[in-house]
Amino acid sequence: MRILIHTMYFLPEMGSAPILMNELASSLAARGHRVEIITTLPRPPHNRGYEGRLFVRETRNGVLVKRWPTNATSHPAGRLTAWTIYTLASIWNLRTVRRGDVVFLRLPPLQLGLTGILARLLCGAAAILNVQDIHPDLSIEAGILRHPLAIRAALRFEKWIYDGHRRIVVISDGFRKNLRAKGVPDERISIIPNWVDTDFLRPLPKDNPVARRLGLDGVFTVMYSGIISLSSFETLARILEAARLLAPDRETRLVIVGDGLKRADLQARAGELRLDNVVFLPFQPYADLPGLLASADVLLVPLDKEKSFLSVPSKLYNYLAAGRPILGLAVESSEVHQIIREAECGLCAPPDDPQRIAAAVRALKDDPGGRAAMAARGRRLAEEVYSRRSVVEAFEVLMEEAARGPRGKRP
Numbered sequence: 001m002r003i004l005i006h007t008m009y010f011l012p013e014m015g016s017a018p019i020l021m022n023e024l025a026s027s028l029a030a031r032g033h034r035v036e037i038i039t040t041l042p043r044p045p046h047n048r049g050y051e052g053r054l055f056v057r058e059t060r061n062g063v064l065v066k067r068w069p070t071n072a073t074s075h076p077a078g079r080l081t082a083w084t085i086y087t088l089a090s091i092w093n094l095r096t097v098r099r100g101d102v103v104f105l106r107l108p109p110l111q112l113g114l115t116g117i118l119a120r121l122l123c124g125a126a127a128i129l130n131v132q133d134i135h136p137d138l139s140i141e142a143g144i145l146r147h148p149l150a151i152r153a154a155l156r157f158e159k160w161i162y163d164g165h166r167r168i169v170v171i172s173d174g175f176r177k178n179l180r181a182k183g184v185p186d187e188r189i190s191i192i193p194n195w196v197d198t199d200f201l202r203p204l205p206k207d208n209p210v211a212r213r214l215g216l217d218g219v220f221t222v223m224y225s226g227i228i229s230l231s232s233f234e235t236l237a238r239i240l241e242a243a244r245l246l247a248p249d250r251e252t253r254l255v256i257v258g259d260g261l262k263r264a265d266l267q268a269r270a271g272e273l274r275l276d277n278v279v280f281l282p283f284q285p286y287a288d289l290p291g292l293l294a295s296a297d298v299l300l301v302p303l304d305k306e307k308s309f310l311s312v313p314s315k316l317y318n319y320l321a322a323g324r325p326i327l328g329l330a331v332e333s334s335e336v337h338q339i340i341r342e343a344e345c346g347l348c349a350p351p352d353d354p355q356r357i358a359a360a361v362r363a364l365k366d367d368p369g370g371r372a373a374m375a376a377r378g379r380r381l382a383e384e385v386y387s388r389r390s391v392v393e394a395f396e397v398l399m400e401e402a403a404r405g406p407r408g409k410r411p
Helices: 016-030 077-096 110-123 137-141 148-163 173-181 209-214 230-248 265-270 286-294 305-310 315-322 335-343 354-365 369-386 388-404
Strands: 002-006 034-040 056-060 063-068 100-108 127-132 167-170 189-191 220-227 252-259 279-282 299-300 326-328 346-349
Touching: 002 063, 002 305, 016 063, 034 279, 056 148, 063 137, 063 279, 077 110, 100 110, 100 299, 100 388, 148 299, 167 173, 167 220, 167 388, 173 189, 173 335, 209 286, 220 286, 230 252, 230 265, 230 286, 230 299, 230 326, 230 354, 230 369, 265 279, 286 315, 299 315, 315 326, 315 346, 315 369, 326 335, 335 346, 335 369
Parallel strands: 002 034, 002 100, 034 063, 100 127, 127 167, 167 189, 220 252, 220 299, 252 279, 299 326, 326 346
Antiparallel strands: 056 063
16 A cells, blocks of 8 residues: 655654654554655754755655755744645645555645645545644634634635545544534544554653753753744743742752744743743754653643643653653643543643642642652553554554545545
């Protein structure tokens, strides 16, 4: 089976999307499938060796990778431009698609659904949408889309994209309910969660070589590891305010690991608050991720209040596998809050309340036995529900069914 995976971000960029899509692609290739990745050229600071290039064709772990350029900006209009450029590149790549191929599209951007519709209608390929965030809802909740006509047009476009696909994969039951409310029939929706490689990411001692190299041993460490973007900035800024409240405790430290278009702004905010209990680190090599996460006593999953209903960050699964308690910053009705509460693998606090965030950190620090029990329950959940093997098998079955099924007619 030939499988073309469309994902806007891929290695050597860091973050959940590049890592997960690399693992999915390499796992499917190891099972004997022909796999291609259609993606963009890496953004700074991960673009070493790619500078000035307009198109790159390379092979990684037995997977053919095709890369096109796009722009990198945190401004909403710039992001829309980047998404559109990438969608046009993915449509251009349809010249290589043949009947019986499987075209797998990781959303966002929602525009990428155009590629799936054209792949089915023009090429006779099977198209599968993998919905990781609910757009345009996120843009509406964040106030990016405000004008009634723009909102109406975006919602109609979303409906048209979903109507044009027979197979839509969502990562949670909350996402399924969202699509069902928009008129997508249940028989078109499959729930396949994101996953974690539980063999690679495993509990390690806090005192480990990576922790010592980075100077993260010896104090109580609360860590965020991920992209510092427009969507995460406001909640990360609230975490800085919580760090100010925790400043009198000289044995507690906040560590923010990652890069992104808003990192400089977040560092500037920490400077304005004169925080000496906050440490910023760049993304670390992927091979060091188990040791990095093990150096933390508590791992943070922050979601903006407006977006808590519409996103389940993949880092949640990594944190579960790492065997550390989780502090989820999400509203009570969110999927993240529900997972943490039901699994009893951490605590939750409102994302816009620095006082309660700080109180949750203190509660976790003061209860080492409770932290250990939370960590063990989280690890067990990762092994039983979110393992890489079981999720890849589910995707493979779905893709094989799609490749055998009808393709050319509109659903």
